[in-house]
Amino acid sequence: MQKKPQIIFRSADEKKDYVDLAGVMSECFGPVTPRTMKKWIQGEKKNAAGFDRFFVAEVDGKAVGNVSVAPRKLHFGEGVYLKTLAVLGVCTGSEYRGRGVATGLLKQAMAFADKSGFSNSSLYTATLLPAHRIYVREGFRDVQKTTRYVKIFDYDFVFRGWVRWRNRALKQSKIAQKTLRGWNRTVVFDLGSNGDKGFRFRNGRFQRLTEPPKSADIHIVTTVETMTSLTTEVYLLDDAIKAGHLQVKGASEADLKILNKILVGIWDE
Amino acid sequence: MNEAKLEIRRMVREDAKELLELHGRFSQQYVGPLERNIEHYRRAVRRKDWLSWVATDQKGGIVGYITAVYVKKRRYGRIFEIVADPNMDFGFVAGKLAEKVYNVMIEGNAATIVAPIMVNPDYEKVFPGTGFFKIEMQEVIMVAVNNVPRFLDEIGPVMTARLKRLAGWSGTLELKCGEHSAFYNKDGDSVQRFDWTNKDADCRILVDQYTLTALLLGVTAHEDAYAEGKIQVEPALSKGKAKEVLGTLFPRHQFVAFNFW
Numbered sequence: 001m002q003k004k005p006q007i008i009f010r011s012a013d014e015k016k017d018y019v020d021l022a023g024v025m026s027e028c029f030g031p032v033t034p035r036t037m038k039k040w041i042q043g044e045k046k047n048a049a050g051f052d053r054f055f056v057a058e059v060d061g062k063a064v065g066n067v068s069v070a071p072r073k074l075h076f077g078e079g080v081y082l083k084t085l086a087v088l089g090v091c092t093g094s095e096y097r098g099r100g101v102a103t104g105l106l107k108q109a110m111a112f113a114d115k116s117g118f119s120n121s122s123l124y125t126a127t128l129l130p131a132h133r134i135y136v137r138e139g140f141r142d143v144q145k146t147t148r149y150v151k152i153f154d155y156d157f158v159f160r161g162w163v164r165w166r167n168r169a170l171k172q173s174k175i176a177q178k179t180l181r182g183w184n185r186t187v188v189f190d191l192g193s194n195g196d197k198g199f200r201f202r203n204g205r206f207q208r209l210t211e212p213p214k215s216a217d218i219h220i221v222t223t224v225e226t227m228t229s230l231t232t233e234v235y236l237l238d239d240a241i242k243a244g245h246l247q248v249k250g251a252s253e254a255d256l257k258i259l260n261k262i263l264v265g266i267w268d269e
Numbered sequence: 270m271n272e273a274k275l276e277i278r279r280m281v282r283e284d285a286k287e288l289l290e291l292h293g294r295f296s297q298q299y300v301g302p303l304e305r306n307i308e309h310y311r312r313a314v315r316r317k318d319w320l321s322w323v324a325t326d327q328k329g330g331i332v333g334y335i336t337a338v339y340v341k342k343r344r345y346g347r348i349f350e351i352v353a354d355p356n357m358d359f360g361f362v363a364g365k366l367a368e369k370v371y372n373v374m375i376e377g378n379a380a381t382i383v384a385p386i387m388v389n390p391d392y393e394k395v396f397p398g399t400g401f402f403k404i405e406m407q408e409v410i411m412v413a414v415n416n417v418p419r420f421l422d423e424i425g426p427v428m429t430a431r432l433k434r435l436a437g438w439s440g441t442l443e444l445k446c447g448e449h450s451a452f453y454n455k456d457g458d459s460v461q462r463f464d465w466t467n468k469d470a471d472c473r474i475l476v477d478q479y480t481l482t483a484l485l486l487g488v489t490a491h492e493d494a495y496a497e498g499k500i501q502v503e504p505a506l507s508k509g510k511a512k513e514v515l516g517t518l519f520p521r522h523q524f525v526a527f528n529f530w
Contacts, residue, residue, distance in 0.1 A: 074412070075296055076485055082423050084412070110415055119420035120482070126407045140411035141479040144488045149384035149392065149401035157344055157380040225402050232404060 005059050009104050012054030012066065014041040020063035021056070027172045028091035040068075055108040057092070057101045065092035067105040069112060074122060085113040087123040090131060094175045094267075102131060106138045128236065128266060148232070155224050159197045162231055163208040166262065170205065175267040177204070183258055188216035194224050201262075218255060222246040230263040237263060275362065277369045280321035280334060285310035287331050288323070288352075295352045320370050324353075324362050332357050335366035339374050346374035346382040351395070360394030367395050412486075414478040421451040424485060428453060428518065429460045435517040440471030446478050472514065473503040484519040491515040 012021065018038040025032040041054050057065035067090045074084040087109045092101040113121045123140060125132055152158055170176050180201060186209070188198035198209035198216060226245040229235040237260035240246040251259060261267055280288070288310045296305075313321040313336050324333040333353035339346045348370060353362035367384075374382055384396050397403065414420045421444065432442065432453050442453045452470065454461045476484070480499040483489035494500040495515060502511045 074486075076424075076427050082420075110413070114415050117419070119416045119423050120412055120414045122410060122412045124408065124410050127409050128407045132409075135411050135413075139413040139415075141413070141482070143410045143412050143483060143486055146406040146408045146410075147392075148404045148406050149396040150404060151382045151384075151399070151401045152380065153375075153382075154344070154380035161343060161345075161380075225404075228402075229404055232406065 007064075007099065007101060007104060008058040009108050010056055010058065012041050012056045012063070014038060017041065017054075017056055017063040021054075021066050024064065024066055024091055024093045025089065027094055027174075029089070031168070031172070053112065055105055055112070057096075057105055059096060064096040065101040065105055066090075067102075067109050069109050069121075071118075072122070074120070082120065083118055085109070085116065085118040085121045087121050090123070090125075094173060097175075102134050103138065106134065110138065128264065130266070150228055152224055152228070155191065155194045156197070160208055163199050163206050166199075166206045166265070169265060173267050176261070179258060179261060179267060180204070183255075185217040185255065186213060187218045187220065187259065188212045189227065190219065190221040191224055191227065206262075216250070218251045218259065219249040220246060221249075227263075231265070235264075236260060274327050275324045275332070275365055276326075277322055277324055277365060280310070280314050280323050280336075282311055282314045284323055284331060284334075285314075288334055291331055291334070291354060292352055294355055297355070320373055322366055322369050324366055333362035333366055335363075335370055337370045337374075339377055339379065341377060344378055344380035346370075346377075346379045348382070348384045350385055351392075359391040363391065363395045367399075371399065412482050414482060417446050417449045417478050420478065421446060421449055425451065425462045427485065429462055431518050431520070432460045433458060435514060438514070441466065441468065443470035443473040444481075445473055445475045446481055474515075474518075475501040475503065487519065487521050490521055491519040 018041055019034045021041070022032050022034040022037040025037060053070075054066060054068045056063045068088045070086045070088060072084050072086040073081040075081045087106070090102055090105060092105075110121060121140075122143075123135065125135060127142065127145070170180070181204075184200075184202050186198065186200045188196055188209070190196055196212040198212035200207045200209060222240070222245060226235065226240055230237065230240060230246075235245075237246070237248075237256060241248060248256065248259075285307045289305060289307050292305045310321075313319050316338075318338055318340065320335075320337040320339055322335050323331045326332050333351070335348065335351045337346060337348040348367065351363040351366055353359045371382065382401075384392065384401055428444065428451070432455055435455065439455050439457060442455065444451045444453070450465075452463050452466055454463065476494075476499065480489065480494050484491055484494060484500070491500065492512065492515075495502075495511065500515065502514065
């Protein structure tokens with residue numbers, strides 16, 4: 001029987017972890033260069049949040065997961081606030097998910113919070129992400145969902161950008177590449193007054209269709225509002241279909257499952 | 270004040286201190302982990318891709334500001350935050366500022382404009398009227414209480430301030446969260462917090478740490494928590510009195526503000 005690999009949790013080492021962590025962070029949050037990662041770990045370049053401390057999960061000498069923490073204020077109105085330890089950038093490389101890496105990292109962050117005198121920790125995530133279950137298990141509770149107002153002037157341009165972004169995400173995600181292997185379909189969205197938009201998945205990449213074909217493998221009738229909700233992780237395809245906001249023709253159960261992942265952009269189970 | 274006399278101008282480096290003070294006054298209205306420092310405003314001025322404008326009154330005092338970004342290559346505009354003096358009509362000030370930024374983005378041939386990710390009910394006065402559609406996001410702020418006694422200790426000033434406002438009631442209040450308690454003795458306008466007493470409290474509120482956090486942040490209505498049994502009041506007070514006590518201790522806020530994490 002193959003021996004279970006040992007996972008080590010420790011503080012990040014600025015000299016050796018930055019290349020591995022740049023890869024892991026890129027997989028989870030979009031492109032991050034090793035140089036930026038190094039600066040983040042060193043605390044030289046702070047992003048909007050400002051990372052203060054990095055914890056790393058290591059398997060066979062390679063950094064495979066990361067979490068960072070930073071002190072914040074949690075306002076209670078009336079000008080009163082509590083100190084809170086913000087838990088930021090929780091991510092695990094796709095090959096190491098489901099092995100307790102994120103849970104271990106979260107425990108590290110919580111232990112650090114307790115040791116540093118914080119009575120509470122907070123984080124910002126999405127309820128559709130599989131990680132949300134881990135956060136609930138570790139004692140975090142939803143406090144408030146967010147709202148966004150959107151106005152779209154040129155959906156054709158937005159769709160073009162979305163296809164490009166899908167390809168970039170695909171390049172970063174091994175799970176996505178594995179899921180889409182052998183899936184060749186043409187998908188057309190009928191967006192009413194915004195016209196038809198479509199893409200084809202072939203040879204391992206998404207191609208936007210400048211002229212949507214008369215007959216597509218999968219034909220979807222919906223609105224720009226629903227498409228925006230789907231592509232911003234608000235809605236799942238199944239829920240949109242059940243709510244009558246979207247009609248799909250020509251898709252099997254398996255196609256729907258894959259299409260949901262493509263639209264929402266979350267590849268983990 | 271004649272609100273029609275607002276002037277909109279670009280944010281300059283020298284505004285930073287005044288903007289921070291304005292944010293300080295504004296932040297009393299919201300709950301959540303949004304933070305600003307002087308460097309934030311200096312950065313807003315420094316960044317060439319940011320659209321940072323302020324609204325001034327007739328005397329030149331800053332009564333509101335907006336920060337946004339326009340990414341020309343992606344034809345993507347995003348409004349980060351709109352802050353207005355609490356003494357002014359938010360809808361009016363924010364509307365003027367949003368209009369300015371909106372026009373700049375339109376001139377830049379924007380394909381998409383995304384307005385702030387905050388739960389400010391006042392945004393309803395600003396955005397839907399100009400063709401924005403609203404999306405309830407799945408993004409959520411989560412809080413975990415790691416250390417209940419310390420948490421009870423830290424919320425002491427909040428509870429004391431709120432208890433002072435409870436008119437016509439004097440006595441000892443026990444806030445019991447799991448195995449841990451915090452006591453408050455209210456005598457007229459004076460409230461004293463202490464850790465333990467051998468006397469039974471006149472009023473005991475039993476609540477778990479998660480419900481307590483949600484109640485303190487005002488994102489759960491105390492009426493709902495009481496009806497669902499998530500919060501109990503002992504000895505049983507009349508429904509009206511319980512509502513009054515809980516309503517004073519846990520007022521409802523709706524405006525939750527986030528940092529961009």
